[in-house]
Amino acid sequence: MFSYCTDPSTLEGLSWLSCYLTTGKHVNLYISVFVVLTLLAITAPVALLFGFGAASAARSKFLPLRWFGKGYTSIVRGVPDIAFFLFFVIALDQAFEWMRHKVKCPDWDQPIRQGIDFVVCDAAKLPLSTSPQWVHETYGFFLAVLTFSIVFGAFAANVLYGAMRAVPRAQIETAEAYGMTHRQAFWRILVPQMWVYALPGLSNLWMVLIKSTPLLFLLGVEDIVYWARELGGTKTARFTDYPHPNWHVWYFAALLVFYLCFTKVSEIVLDRIMTRLTKGQATAAGEAQRKAAA
Amino acid sequence: MSCVETIQAYAFRSLGFGERLLPRGEYTLCEHFTLIGSGLIWNVYFGALALLTGFFLAMALAVGKSSPNPLWRKPAEWFIFVFRGSPLFIQFFFAYACFLSLKGVSSFFDPFTSAWLGALVVLFCNTAAYSGEIFYGALLSIPKGDIEAADAYGMTGWNRFRRITFPTMLRLAWPAYTNEAIFLFHATTLVFFSGFPAWRQQGDALYYASYFADKTFNPFVPYPILAFYFILLTLVIISLFGFVNRRLNRHLPQERRAKPRLRISLIR
Numbered sequence: 001m002f003s004y005c006t007d008p009s010t011l012e013g014l015s016w017l018s019c020y021l022t023t024g025k026h027v028n029l030y031i032s033v034f035v036v037l038t039l040l041a042i043t044a045p046v047a048l049l050f051g052f053g054a055a056s057a058a059r060s061k062f063l064p065l066r067w068f069g070k071g072y073t074s075i076v077r078g079v080p081d082i083a084f085f086l087f088f089v090i091a092l093d094q095a096f097e098w099m100r101h102k103v104k105c106p107d108w109d110q111p112i113r114q115g116i117d118f119v120v121c122d123a124a125k126l127p128l129s130t131s132p133q134w135v136h137e138t139y140g141f142f143l144a145v146l147t148f149s150i151v152f153g154a155f156a157a158n159v160l161y162g163a164m165r166a167v168p169r170a171q172i173e174t175a176e177a178y179g180m181t182h183r184q185a186f187w188r189i190l191v192p193q194m195w196v197y198a199l200p201g202l203s204n205l206w207m208v209l210i211k212s213t214p215l216l217f218l219l220g221v222e223d224i225v226y227w228a229r230e231l232g233g234t235k236t237a238r239f240t241d242y243p244h245p246n247w248h249v250w251y252f253a254a255l256l257v258f259y260l261c262f263t264k265v266s267e268i269v270l271d272r273i274m275t276r277l278t279k280g281q282a283t284a285a286g287e288a289q290r291k292a293a294a
Numbered sequence: 295m296s297c298v299e300t301i302q303a304y305a306f307r308s309l310g311f312g313e314r315l316l317p318r319g320e321y322t323l324c325e326h327f328t329l330i331g332s333g334l335i336w337n338v339y340f341g342a343l344a345l346l347t348g349f350f351l352a353m354a355l356a357v358g359k360s361s362p363n364p365l366w367r368k369p370a371e372w373f374i375f376v377f378r379g380s381p382l383f384i385q386f387f388f389a390y391a392c393f394l395s396l397k398g399v400s401s402f403f404d405p406f407t408s409a410w411l412g413a414l415v416v417l418f419c420n421t422a423a424y425s426g427e428i429f430y431g432a433l434l435s436i437p438k439g440d441i442e443a444a445d446a447y448g449m450t451g452w453n454r455f456r457r458i459t460f461p462t463m464l465r466l467a468w469p470a471y472t473n474e475a476i477f478l479f480h481a482t483t484l485v486f487f488s489g490f491p492a493w494r495q496q497g498d499a500l501y502y503a504s505y506f507a508d509k510t511f512n513p514f515v516p517y518p519i520l521a522f523y524f525i526l527l528t529l530v531i532i533s534l535f536g537f538v539n540r541r542l543n544r545h546l547p548q549e550r551r552a553k554p555r556l557r558i559s560l561i562r
Binding site for chain 2: 082225
């Protein structure tokens with residue numbers, strides 16, 4: 001990175017460290033931080049959307065839709081989430097390939113599952129075996145995002161379903177008294193008011209989401225855990241200019257501190273949002289705020 | 295192999311008894327059920343021991359965090375913050391790396407690098423921090439009248455804690471603690487994916503489930519079986535904790551008894 005880094009064997013102390021921390025692989029580690037942040041940025045709104053859909057489905061008057069919504073929200077309760085992550089990544093991949101297989105190769109007569117193999121025609125492979133490396137990586141990341149969204153969507157659905165029920169019944173009744181239809185009352189009265197009830201649950205969920213990002217490593221994405229493991233391992237002088245013994249401890253300590261700071265900052269920001277949102281609300285917290293100000 | 299033979303060969307495979315080689319080629323449903331069930335022994339071991347031992351540290355942490363003396367309060371607050379604020383996955387990795395380097399210093403740390411002790415220590419600290427926070431919250435919500443009544447009877451110090459504060463706190467915290475126990479058991483599935491080696495392929499339920507899924511490229515059989523086992527385990531925990539909950543609440547009038555309600559999970 002720096003001009004004085006050309007011959008690492010002559011370096012000492014801080015200048016050695018500055019060179020060591022800016023090697024190509026370390027830059028990959030820093031980029032992978034952005035991978036994690038991108039995952040959070042995409043997953044949070046998508047999961048919220050999934051959750052909103054499922055929560056509204058669980059309230060629906062149409063029975064199969066209600067079953068679907070309730071089933072979806074309750075799948076994540078009894079089973080470890082890691083199992084879902086491992087399951088969905090393979091299952092989604094195979095589902096996509098199977099659908100493409102049905103469309104692209106209609107005259108394929110062999111079964112898809114042959115013993116312990118999963119076989120689809122070449123044109124249906126995802127990503128295509130001819131496509132470049134970045135397509136493979138992006139596809140892997142896309143699968144990870146979708147998996148996270150499905151699992152966290154179910155959590156969000158739980159929170160939003162509770163929030164929808166927490167909105168005082170009288171509000172809906174008033175809307176109905178004004179002659180609003182069911183749909184109008186839902187969108188104009190219920191949805192704007194439910195957020196203040198949902199926020200404690202959603203902020204909890206955000207913390208949980210941050211803390212589950214290392215699981216990306218299990219899904220085969222090259223995230224910060226991957227690079228910390230890679231860089232922390234023993235490096236011998238034969239393969240690198242910067243030989244060192246096993247430094248896993250330092251790398252994982254750094255990750256620990258990174259996550260601690262991240263959750264702390266989130267906590268502070270979410271507290272501020274909560275204070276802002278409860279202002280003037282007819283809840284206990286809003287009342288406490290009013291009294292404190294008076 | 296018939297199913298009975300499979301069970302004989304693999305029921306305790308995760309502990310190192312029975313057949314050494316894992317099954318090969320085409321896997322039967324019976325093999326799936328037996329091996330994944332065998333791995334569940336580890337989940338129960340980790341969960342139960344961490345919960346039992348963690349309970350005492352959690353109590354100490356809760357009392358420490360509510361203490362007016364900063365010498366007690368600060369360490370408890372930091373312990374809870376560190377273990378609740380960081381992912382369990384990273385904690386496992388970090389602890390494993392720590393134990394590995396400590397192993398070079400003293401042979402005392404040898405057993406800590408294997409999962410049965412090392413991962414247990416991490417889970418113990420983790421559940422202590424989470425339940426410590428739950429108990430702390432319960433300590434804060436003990437009705438003022440209870441404490442005042444104790445004062446009126448002249449109870450102080452240890453006597454008041456043992457007879458009034460502790461039972462009330464436990465009663466108030468119990469529904470949340472049930473939840474914590476369930477998700478602790480779920481968290482035990484992370485152990486063998488986070489550095490701690492599965493010695494001679496003796497892993498937990500998820501380890502075997504992912505083993506099958508990797509070999510067969512078919513996630514639709516092993517993971518539902520795993521889910522079945524875990525739902526069963528969750529039901530057992532709920533009924534055990536429900537029994538304790540009824541006992542803790544038996545002096546209350548019927549309608550004031552707190553019912554445990556399964557709430558949104560906290561992945562670590």
